[in-house]
Amino acid sequence: MENIIYYNIKDEPFGIYGLYNPKEEDVFKRMPDDVAKATSKDVEFHAKETAGGRIRFTTDSPYVAIKAEMPYVANFPHMPVTGTSGFDLYVHEGGKDVYKGTFMPPSDMKNGYESVIHFSDRKTRNITIHFPLYNHVNKVFAGLQKGSFLGSGHRYKYEKPIVYYGSSITQGGCASRPGNCYTNIISATLDCDHINLGFSGSAKAEDPIAEYIASLDFAIFVYDYDHNAPTCEYLEATHERMFLRIREKQPNKPIILMSRPDFDASKESSILRRNIIRKTYTNALARGDKNTYFIDGEKLFMEKYRDACTVDNCHPNDAGFVRMAEVVSSVVEMLLHQF
Structure with a gap:
């Protein structure tokens, strides 16, 4: 896409929720490495799956894109890849977050993907992006139209x-x-x-x-x-x-x-x-x-x-x-x- 700028979500003004020390750790995780390792080998692995992780920010961009880097793709027979490895976009409206779309992973995804969601009009929105439920995620970048406003996200009640x-x-x-x-x-x-x-x-x-x-x-x-x-x-x-x-x-x-x-x-x-x-x-x-x-x-x-x-x-x-x-x-x- 032309006129798109990608921002590292570890930088300000993005807020990251539900993950452990997310702006300092090398990869995203849900708990400290030493605790996960002491608990069990399986928990040590699953702790790097990003269930519950969220990105929050405010923008008036007419679209939001993501670029995610993942070390592999979780592929289960009983769960769609949109759930294991996809990201969801919500907008805060009327006191709650409302679903607006899924950043759809391609069927041949191997180590991450890029995707974009367009809005029908241009106005300031409080954005929440949900991380995948069953995938490790190394890096995430949010893409906005050049010149768009970018500010801190809505704070939870x-x-x-x-x-x-x-x-x-x-x-x-x-x-x-x-x-x-x-x-x-x-x-x-x-x-x-x-x-x-x-x-x-x-x-x-x-x-x-x-x-x-x-x-x-x-x-x-x-x-x-x-x-x-x-x-x-x-x-x-x-x-x-x-x-x-x-x-x-x-x-x-x-x-x-x-x-x-x-x-x-x-x-x-x-x-x-x-x-x-x-x-x-x-x-x-x-x-x-x-x-x-x-x-x-x-x-x-x-x-x-x-x-x-x-x-x-x-x-x-x-x-x-x-x-x-x-x-x-x-x-x-x-x-x-x-x-």
Whole structure:
């Protein structure tokens, strides 16, 4: 394109959210290398996948382009490349972020791509760009028409982040695009910052990740840990232990406990796991904890059409994530009003 200028998003005035020390680290990541390595080899890999990352800025450019450099392309049979490796563009309107388009990755992408989204008119817009859910990203550049205004992005109404911890579902598998992960839907709708610490197949409540989360200055902790515990016995041995580690360091912060959403796939196991998670909750209440909450995973997909909410009887599709966002956000919104 003619008259386009590319800007490194690590430079001012761009804001980068949901990622660890994003303007100083060599590549984008969700947590410090030493914590990820101490947690597990799998978490060390997945921590460099950019789920929950966002770029924010203001411009009156009639288009926004991106140029992204990636070391590989995440290619799954059950998830579109727009979700694993694409970027989404939102504009802040009426107190929330509204989807305007996806920077569409080419089908033959190998190590990154360039894409552009045009607007129908020229005016100043508050832009949010969502990072890919399942890809490593080395560099990102934002392209604007030469001479366009470029300023700082909209600041979140709730600036202290919500922290989510859990499995591939928490990370966003298998949304068709990044903005449709339930954590991103809640952020866009409620105008709140967040950090996504979902790790595909690797959320096992290890002590290093528990200590790291306990050290964060969060508004709310959403404890979406269930799926990756290999057995019910393992879940019972680790679920309350991690909760107590975080509660010890964060005695007054709201903590939401969730059981897995794909309840119907294995009802007997789902009931056993739900009972373990609910026990963490009831034990907290018995100790006088008045700021712990429980969401029953069986309710997340609601009733009608619940069998249409996954791609593989496990991972939510967009319909499943929208329903998860609706249920979880009702609790999150109530708690955010305390701030």
